[in-house]
Amino acid sequence: xxxxxxxxxxxxxxxxxxxxxxxxxxxxxxxxxxxxxxxxxxxxxxxxxxxxxxxxxxxxxxxxxxxxxxxxxxxxxxxxxxxxxxxxxxxxxxxxxxxxxxxxxxxxxxxxxxxxxxxxxxxxxxxxxxxxxxxxxxxxxxxxxxxxxxxxxxxxxxxxxxxxxxxxxxxxxxxxxxxxxxxxxxxxxxxxxxxxxxxxxxxxxxxxxxxxxxxxxxxxxxxxxxxxxxxxxxxxxxxxxxxxxxxxxxxxxxxxxxxxxxxxxxxxxxxxxxxxxxxxxxxxxxxxxxxxxxxxxxxxxxxxxxxxxxxxxxxxxxxxxxxxxxxxxxxxxxxxxxxxxxxxxxxxxxxxxxxxxxxxxxxxxxxxxxxxxxxxxxxxxxxxxxxxxx
Amino acid sequence: xxxxxxxxxxxxxxxxxxxxxxxxxxxxxxxxxxxxxxxxxxxxxxxxxxxxxxxxxxxxxxxxxxxxxxxxxxxxxxxxxxxxxxxxxxxxxxxxxxxxxxxxxxxxxxxxxxxxxxxxxxxxxxxxxxxxxxxxxxxxxxxxxxxxxxxxxxxxxxxxxxxxxxxxxxxxxxxxxxxxxxxxxxxxxxxxxxxxxxxxxxxxxxxxxxxxxxxxxxxxxxxxxxxxxxxxxxxxxxxxxxxxxxxxxxxxxxxxxxxxxxxxxxxxxxxxxxxxxxxxxxxxxxxxxxxxxxxxxxxxxxxxxxxxxxxxxxxxxxxxxxxxxxxxxxxxxxxxxxxxxxxxxxxxxxxxxxxxxxxxxx
Numbered sequence: 001x002x003x004x005x006x007x008x009x010x011x012x013x014x015x016x017x018x019x020x021x022x023x024x025x026x027x028x029x030x031x032x033x034x035x036x037x038x039x040x041x042x043x044x045x046x047x048x049x050x051x052x053x054x055x056x057x058x059x060x061x062x063x064x065x066x067x068x069x070x071x072x073x074x075x076x077x078x079x080x081x082x083x084x085x086x087x088x089x090x091x092x093x094x095x096x097x098x099x100x101x102x103x104x105x106x107x108x109x110x111x112x113x114x115x116x117x118x119x120x121x122x123x124x125x126x127x128x129x130x131x132x133x134x135x136x137x138x139x140x141x142x143x144x145x146x147x148x149x150x151x152x153x154x155x156x157x158x159x160x161x162x163x164x165x166x167x168x169x170x171x172x173x174x175x176x177x178x179x180x181x182x183x184x185x186x187x188x189x190x191x192x193x194x195x196x197x198x199x200x201x202x203x204x205x206x207x208x209x210x211x212x213x214x215x216x217x218x219x220x221x222x223x224x225x226x227x228x229x230x231x232x233x234x235x236x237x238x239x240x241x242x243x244x245x246x247x248x249x250x251x252x253x254x255x256x257x258x259x260x261x262x263x264x265x266x267x268x269x270x271x272x273x274x275x276x277x278x279x280x281x282x283x284x285x286x287x288x289x290x291x292x293x294x295x296x297x298x299x300x301x302x303x304x305x306x307x308x309x310x311x312x313x314x315x316x317x318x319x320x321x322x323x324x325x326x327x328x329x330x331x332x333x334x335x336x337x338x339x340x341x342x343x344x345x346x347x348x349x350x351x352x353x354x355x356x357x358x359x360x361x362x363x364x365x366x367x368x369x370x371x372x373x374x375x376x377x378x379x380x381x382x383x384x385x386x387x388x389x390x
Numbered sequence: 391x392x393x394x395x396x397x398x399x400x401x402x403x404x405x406x407x408x409x410x411x412x413x414x415x416x417x418x419x420x421x422x423x424x425x426x427x428x429x430x431x432x433x434x435x436x437x438x439x440x441x442x443x444x445x446x447x448x449x450x451x452x453x454x455x456x457x458x459x460x461x462x463x464x465x466x467x468x469x470x471x472x473x474x475x476x477x478x479x480x481x482x483x484x485x486x487x488x489x490x491x492x493x494x495x496x497x498x499x500x501x502x503x504x505x506x507x508x509x510x511x512x513x514x515x516x517x518x519x520x521x522x523x524x525x526x527x528x529x530x531x532x533x534x535x536x537x538x539x540x541x542x543x544x545x546x547x548x549x550x551x552x553x554x555x556x557x558x559x560x561x562x563x564x565x566x567x568x569x570x571x572x573x574x575x576x577x578x579x580x581x582x583x584x585x586x587x588x589x590x591x592x593x594x595x596x597x598x599x600x601x602x603x604x605x606x607x608x609x610x611x612x613x614x615x616x617x618x619x620x621x622x623x624x625x626x627x628x629x630x631x632x633x634x635x636x637x638x639x640x641x642x643x644x645x646x647x648x649x650x651x652x653x654x655x656x657x658x659x660x661x662x663x664x665x666x667x668x669x670x671x672x673x674x675x676x677x678x679x680x681x682x683x684x685x686x687x688x689x690x691x692x693x694x695x696x697x698x699x700x701x702x703x704x705x706x707x708x709x710x711x712x713x714x715x716x717x718x719x720x721x722x723x724x725x726x727x728x729x730x731x732x733x734x735x736x737x738x739x740x741x742x743x744x745x746x747x748x749x750x751x752x
Contacts, residue, residue, distance in 0.1 A: 310470075310472060311513070314471075315516070315517070318430070318517065380517075387515065387516070388509060
């Protein structure tokens with residue numbers, strides 16, 4: 001029997017926590033009402049929904065009325081970027097989205113949609129360590145964009161952006177600032193009482209809640225134009241009958257992450273550092289992407305010179321280790337990561353990059369096994385590369 | 391059916407199976423799983439149409455998903471291997487170059503020789519696979535290659551160029567089946583690909599429009615694509631053509647009609663951009679020279695007899711070796727063959743259907 005596979009792709013998605021399953025189950029059973037209904041069934045559902053909203057709000061340091069449930073990160077990012085652009089247009093101002101070149105595709109594609117709809121997108125460069133070029137931000141702010149969007153933690157590299165400094169500059173300039181918190185939320189200490197964000201996206205499935213639930217924080221005074229149109233649920237900003245079980249799951253997962261964050265951050269950081277040390281000892285020319293920048297504890301992006309990432313991932317999978325190359329892609333396209341490219345990593349090295357991402361379930365024993373298997377897989381894939389180049 | 395290959399160590403054999411997402415490779419994988427092998431499915435991504443061309447039955451995202459579904463149903467892993475760069479270099483570039491030289495290439499032969507049985511084999515080696523399997527209708531047995539059992543589907547013609555050293559490690563689970571049997575097998579197993587339509591086009595040529603592919607890869611004023619003279623076999627100019635790459639030896643369509651006997655393309659002369667038109671008789675050949683030789687058995691010698699097939703789906707005809715060198719085989723044909731086209735393959739068979747080798751028609 002092959003050993004139980006080791007899951008090192010927590011940045012792609014995480015298992016649903018048992019506590020979360022317990023919390024949401026009643027809403028998949030007897031408590032099935034529509035929260036907009038005035039009867040007892042509806043009131044019970046609304047109670048669950050609003051308690052979940054309060055949990056999310058509390059852990060983020062915002063008011064419950066500022067939390068809008070969405071279907072996840074992609075929807076939250078789109079609602080923020082396009083919603084702000086449309087609101088600007090409706091107020092007679094130009095649509096312009098200023099986003100970092102290393103953003104998640106959800107933000108990049110939404111910014112591109114702004115261009116297609118007659119507005120403008122501006123990509124901000126990053127330094128070789130992945131951190132935002134602040135001078136470029138200042139220049140872009142002078143153009144009075146409808147919104148600036150810079151993610152907190154990069155999903156591929158774990159590099160942390162100086163969110164406080166960026167938010168402060170946007171606030172001073174009077175420009176809306178959105179941040180995709182998807183990859184970082186729950187992994188590091190964070191509160192919106194300290195960072196003056198206008199908009200923030202989170203999602204459940206990176207935190208032990210199921211896929212299909214997330215939230216967008218819209219601070220008081222920020223106007224967004226809805227991207228889906230319907231009833232008056234969630235003030236019409238995000239209409240549609242609410243996903244109560246999902247919201248309850250998100251509330252529970254966020255609360256768990258919030259409660260456990262300090263301990264988990266320390267534990268996962270230690271495992272990540274151990275893994276990095278063991279792997280770099282075994283494969284000395286391994287490069288850690290963004291190694292000189294502050295990074296979130298759960299992501300280890302490795303450039304493996306002479307190794308095709310696609311083949312390496314296949315070999316790792318067959319050896320019982322699930323990892324990925326940056327963000328998930330279903331077609332196997334051999335495109336170098338836009339994140340690594342923006343950091344100035346040459347295409348050959350970018351195509352060698354794999355992401356190992358740790359989570360709540362990761363153990364020291366698993367890290368030890370990965371440290372044994374990974375170098376063997378690297379050796380085989382390097383031999384393959386040599387065979388193919390002959 | 392091929393015997394169950396067992397390893398001296400008693401270990402289960404590990405097999406990498408190339409899966410296009412079609413029914414043949416699906417059944418091949420299923421058959422190998424049924425024999426108890428450790429099977430790994432791989433779909434090669436060889437090219438990208440871009441956004442402008444709708445999904446094709448082969449090599450598209452749908453095909454990748456079909457292969458993945460079949461593997462999931464069989465309980466085996468599946469991976470997508472991106473080989474676009476190498477396929478472009480080894481197969482598409484040659485396809486374009488051959489048409490530019492007035493020849494009619496078969497990209498599937500080079501895909502087998504280079505992409506599947508060299509590059510994919512390197513992957514099989516890295517994965518410590520004992521065997522490489524495909525859904526080809528051909529039979530690999532005891533280090534030899536034979537025609538597939540279904541005469542209507544036999545694909546051995548396309549496999550002459552693979553390295554002889556691959557044969558002992560090649561498994562062809564559907565080679566002994568007819569297409570109907572393969573489909574019946576797939577239905578019985580409930581495979582999602584059981585009733586998938588056959589792909590007969592060249593995978594990277596959408597809508598059979600190969601000239602469109604040439605136009606994409608060549609400058610607009612490339613000699614192969616610009617007008618040139620249509621001449622008779624006696625040298626008279628009888629008209630103009632729209633680019634010699636649009637013509638193939640034996641072609642009748644697209645030539646100016648005449649009152650007399652039907653006319654065919656009998657030669658293409660890229661140096662003068664001439665397309666030569668002649669009668670059906672002038673299309674017959676009694677000799678053929680093969681280049682880029684590859685042997686899958688011991689090479690033939692002068693005076694040896696064999697069968698040679700000069701087109702896919704053409705009948706193999708008896709032939710005698712006139713001369714043979716390292717890189718050239720000159721065959722005298724016992725019966726004249728119509729429309730022998732440079733660039734196509736000449737495949738040499740033994741009487742029992744064994745593929746002895748082959749080459750590209752010079």
